[in-house]
Amino acid sequence: MTYKENAEKFIETYGLSIGDKIQVNKEDITYTGILLDRPEDADDGYLVLKLSSGYNIGVAIENTAAELIEKGEKPKIGFGKSEIPADPKKQNISIVSTGGTVSSVIDYRTGAVHPAFTASDLVKANPELLDYANYNVKALYNILSEDMKPEYWVKAAREIANDISNGSDGVVIAHGTDTMHYTAAALSFMLKTPVPIILTGAQRSSDRPSSDANINLIDSVVAAKSDIAEVCVCMHGSLNDKYTYLHKGTKVRKMHTSRRDTFRSINAQPIAKIENKKININPDYAYTKRGVNGLELNANIEEKVGFIKSFPGISSDYIEYHIDNGYKGLVVEGTGLGHVPNDLIDSFKRARDENIPVIMTSQCLYGRVNMNVYSTGRNIIDSGVISGVDMTPETTYVKLCWALGQSDSYNEVKEIMHEDIAGEFSEKSSIKDFLN
Amino acid sequence: MTYKENAEKFIETYGLSIGDKIQVNKEDITYTGILLDRPEDADDGYLVLKLSSGYNIGVAIENTAAELIEKGEKPKIGFGKSEIPADPKKQNISIVSTGGTVSSVIDYRTGAVHPAFTASDLVKANPELLDYANYNVKALYNILSEDMKPEYWVKAAREIANDISNGSDGVVIAHGTDTMHYTAAALSFMLKTPVPIILTGAQRSSDRPSSDANINLIDSVVAAKSDIAEVCVCMHGSLNDKYTYLHKGTKVRKMHTSRRDTFRSINAQPIAKIENKKININPDYAYTKRGVNGLELNANIEEKVGFIKSFPGISSDYIEYHIDNGYKGLVVEGTGLGHVPNDLIDSFKRARDENIPVIMTSQCLYGRVNMNVYSTGRNIIDSGVISGVDMTPETTYVKLCWALGQSDSYNEVKEIMHEDIAGEFSEKSSIKDFLN
Structure with a gap:
């Protein structure tokens, strides 16, 4: 105690x-x-x-x-470094905590929220988790997710690979919501997995009455026990506590500062809905089944990647800055179909000459980059800029870090950026995919 | 001909x-x-x-x-430099073209779209406009909107003020969609207006079968004749041609690269729906009525304003760059409630020491910035960063350009940024305002 x-x-x-x-x-x-x-x-x-x-x-x-x-029983944990032996009839789920609101408490003196729980605390605070699985719990680090850096993606990917090698039937990662979609994309590119890898979090700390930590965690365990061997985000699906959605790690984004149903699939539908602890998989979704892929870890990344957005007053110096300061790649959030002021195009040519891939995405967020429609777009393509197609700007940034970890050749990076590595492209857009 | x-x-x-x-x-x-x-x-x-x-x-x-x-009649235009005299029973509407798809044609040789129409062509191409008003038509410039710069906002604001002084009962601005919301916000801050000022555009050029130019233009004229004396965006409200929405110029954003119903009110409801050429004003919306405000032009702006977004690999050099290169202000799209890595906070302090206001917004787009919830947010506030509350990042950027045109004092700029100048803050959030 x-x-x-x-x-x-x-x-x-x-x-x-x-x-x-x-x-x-x-x-x-x-x-x-x-x-x-x-x-x-x-x-x-x-x-x-x-x-x-x-x-x-x-x-x-x-x-x-x-x-x-x-009188109650003090909760006990089976599997891993456990107080009681694992129940052989239950699956073995790893819970890795990285910090964030899902594992935070309010400091009652100041009213502010700070990370405090460990993965072990998470299970203690949600004892009904014990009905679902045996657990291996581990606090990897304890930070709010705005402080997540690319080097932490690598550490998390290695830890998860290790857990899977050691017999985990599924992994749940407790993560802050601010940058959960960046980490989800990173793990998607770094890991081929035979088992589900589920990121979850909370918009309200677990000791606040409106906390979403409980349902998000339990539903994540349900997802981690399922047949979907992919990296996913599991979070509240509505303003009430009725269900959660499972989103593809490369197609999801935080869309509201405070709502509990803040995570949304962009240019895609959620993979599954989890309601009453049962998972209903979207029949249109061709997921990778448990056991189909072997475990593969490829955590090589380049951290020196820039990420900017275009705006009416932007100067070409924003591009030159990245070239002059040793950046190995740059993601640009353009306007509309993937545009920037024509003033910037000479700097894109310089980036191309210096072997620095520039990837174009759209600040609209929804829809596809298409630089073939307008004269500006065609000029941008001619300057060597590569289309991010329908990836979110955030997934594009993470993918470029990873692609540059695989190769420093512009042409090879371009090929990787246009290859579907982890379901980051939607084959075609559906009307239902906008603002859903 | x-x-x-x-x-x-x-x-x-x-x-x-x-x-x-x-x-x-x-x-x-x-x-x-x-x-x-x-x-x-x-x-x-x-x-x-x-x-x-x-x-x-x-x-x-x-x-x-x-x-x-x-046999038909060649369309004629009344009001302004007109071929026929104005009909005294009709209102006088100015149409100002700035370029963009609404006034573009396809180059049939290359298939690309480029700006070609003038405002006069717009009326010729949409002769039914003549049933609604007398027109004063003017081509202000002819560029795709990705090339719009803050100096063009100033030129447009002056031209519009001039038209209103000369008797326009309403102004329609034909504009490219890529940056229409930036220009709409700029005109909102620069002009107090006794008459409606309506920006419109098209996602398909007017000579393509699926063009939305026709309904958007005609409905904009309906809006320009209405009682709503505000700067608004009028664009398609759905995937069909049934209705358009009128959005407040400071609360709207392009949310899809290609859909015709791409413009959406963020953290707000549309002001009105226009269907069958009739305007239905949202009863919850307290708009400024025609004639209540006198005409006031305040087009002083500062163009040297930076705009960046936070991401896991961001370096504090991004902030230092703006300080070192003479930027007068900086807008940051943070994560979640308005966060950045704690590493950046010392650079925010330096910006504050050098009298450079930094405004925090959220890349979630929906919801409010609230830096009082988490320890990181509190540290950011303590470093002198100013909250963008529930303004879109784009409106915040435009407002900072305008605020720095009014004053170079940090405290005065902070006051202006938190004063409601043009309906840029929503009093409270509504459930309906998310992804609508």
Whole structure:
């Protein structure tokens, strides 16, 4: 138990243990739920309860009384470095935490959210996970995802490959939402996998009443046990807690700053919907089945890749800067079908002359880059710029880092950029794929 | 008539005039429509016909015969430098063309689209416009919108102010779609207007069968005659030709590379729907009525403003570059609620020390920037970065150019950035505002 001082005293006074079903009485309100353990650095003035809705809440103990409703069992974990032996009838799922809101708590003193939970805390805070699988839990690092760097993609890919080699039947990665789609794309290019690799997160920390951490985590385990051997993102599918969507790791993007259903497939449909812990796979979706691919890790990347967007006042110096400062490649978010001011085109020619691939994407986000329609686009193609087709700008950036890790030849990089490595291109656009 | 050589001979042979209803017979297909005039630099092997659907098509005259169905009247234009006197019962609408697909034709030799029409051609190509108003037509410049620069915003704002001073009851601006939302935001900040100012464009050039130029133009005239004295974008509202939406100039964005219903209100609802040439104003929308504001032009802007987006491999050199190269302000598209890697924060502090305002927006596009939730956000605020709240990144960039045209004091710019100048902030978010 990690409760200390006031909280520890309170728990002893009422004869409670972690895992007990308890009732907490405050002046105007009564909570009933399972008493959970707290992360190491928690405030000692609060208890954490898991309500029957699955939500975890923090309850201040000042002016509070408690009573035991039913003795519980302290949650135990099977598989990996476990407290109890694995259940041979269950699949073995790895949970890797990297930080982020899904594994964060509110600092009750400042109100700010910071990463605190480890993967092990995640299981402790969501004990019903134990009904679904044996777990191998591991805290890889503990950062908010805005601080994720390409070198962390490499570390995560290696760790995941290691877990799969050691017998994982599926991997769940707890990740901050800000850059989850960048990491999902990176793992998609770096790993060929015989088992599902599922990234998940939360838009509300797990001790806030509206947290989406619980359903996202459990549904990710459902996805990790499924037959879809791909890198996917599993997140809330609507404003309520009814279902989650599974998105292809190369076709997904965070589209809202705060909504729980923020992740959306772009130029594609979700792979599957998970509702009531059951997975319904989109019948139009030709996924790679479990066991079809062997495990292959190719984590070579080039980190010196630029990423800019075009705008009315942009100067060609933005392009020259990258050439002059040793960047090995550049992704441009153009306007419309993939345009920039004609002023920039001479700098694209210079980049081409210096063997620096420039890839064009669109700040529209939806639709395809097509530089054959307008004269500007044709000039851009002639200057050696490569089309990102219908990849998101973010996936294009990640893919260029990876492609430059495979080759430093412009022509080979161009070939890789136009080869479908991890389902990053949609064969054709569907009307349903816009703003869905 | 601007038809020349082969086309001119063909028209003379069959005794046709511009405005006639004619039938054109090719081996396998017969077209019936109004013979339109062609832009000056057109290919001489084609006629342009307006079909009854409103679409204009180019018909090759090789192996083609024609017959006259009904003599027509050559379209005439009242108001401004006109061929016929204005009808005093009609409103006076200015049409200003700036180029773009709405005023483009296909080059039938290469298949590429390039700007060719003038505003006058626009009226000639859409003769039913004459039923709605008297027109003052003017070609301001003739460029594809990816080449629009901030200096063109200034020129357009001055021209529009001039037209309004000279008695326009409404202004329609024909504009390329790539950067239409940037120009719409710029005109919103630069002009207080007693009459509607409506930007419109097309995703297909007006001589392609699927062109949206016709309905967009006519509905823009309907909007320009309405009671909404604001800067708006009027574009297709769906995949068919049934209706258009009117979007607030500061809350709109191009969201698809090719669809005709590409423009969407972000964090807001459209102001009005125009269907069957009738405008239905959203009852929740408190618009500024015609005549309430006097005409005010404030076109002072600072062009040396940077605009970048955050990504996992971004280096603080991206920020330092702008400080070192004389940029007066910088807009950052952060991740999630408005985050960047913590590595960048020292450079934000340097920008603050050097009196360079940095504004934070979100690459999610939807939702609000809120830097109070996470520790990273709080550090970013402490470094002097200013929130873009719920403005699109593009509107934020344009507003910063304008704010720096009003003041070079960090504190005054911060005040302007947080003051609602042109409806750029939504009071509260609605569930309906996401991906609508």
